[in-house]
Amino acid sequence: MRDNRETLAKSTVLSAAARSTSVWVARGTCLKIKLMYFVYILECSDKSLYTGITNDLERRFKQHKDKVGGNYTQSHRVEKIVHTEQFKTKSEALKREAEIKGWRREKKLSLIKTRDRFGFGGISK
Numbered sequence: 001m002r003d004n005r006e007t008l009a010k011s012t013v014l015s016a017a018a019r020s021t022s023v024w025v026a027r028g029t030c031l032k033i034k035l036m037y038f039v040y041i042l043e044c045s046d047k048s049l050y051t052g053i054t055n056d057l058e059r060r061f062k063q064h065k066d067k068v069g070g071n072y073t074q075s076h077r078v079e080k081i082v083h084t085e086q087f088k089t090k091s092e093a094l095k096r097e098a099e100i101k102g103w104r105r106e107k108k109l110s111l112i113k114t115r116d117r118f119g120f121g122g123i124s125k
Contacts, residue, residue, distance in 0.1 A: 034088075035055045036055065036086050036087065036088065037053060037054070037055050037086070037087045037088075037089065037090050037092070037093035038053065038054055038055070038057050038084050038085065038086055038087070038093065039051065039052070039053050039084070039085045039087070039093050039096045039097045039100065040052055040053075040054065040057060040060070040061075040081055040083065040084045040085075041081070041082050041083040041084075041100070041108060041111075041112065042061075042064060042073065042078050042079070042080070042081055042082065043078075043079050043080055043081075043082045044073070044076035044077055044078055044079060045076070045077040045078075045079050046076060046077075048076055049082070049105065049108050049109075050064075050070070050072050050073055050076070050078070051097055051100045051101050051108070052064075052070065052097065053090075053093045053094060053097045055090075057081065057084065061078070061081055064078040065078050082112050083108075083111060083112045
């Protein structure tokens with residue numbers, strides 16, 4: 001019985017990690033989990049670019065592909081993630097997202113090319 005409770009507590013922590021910064025474990029113990037935030041750029045089938053923020057890239061990409069959330073990507077078929085940057089706080093990520101969204105397409109493409117040239121998924125902060 002004890003092993004089952006420990007397994008349940010561990011699986012609860014792991015599944016909640018992507019959603020929350022605090023997780024309640026058995027007997028009222030609170031475990032703090034640090035989330036990372038990502039700014040990402042998607043390329044759509046018409047070669048347009050979409051910039052967004054998330055704390056779970058895999059989940060968010062699937063949502064865009066399934067046309068759930070994101071008004072722009074509901075009408076533009078998402079192809080791939082072409083750029084990511086990682087941040088420690090949501091505030092930092094939101095500021096960077098706003099900055100990139102304010103850029104012209106050419107500057108965004110330059111950022112993406114920098115990623116390709118150095119062979120990594122963007123700037124990690």
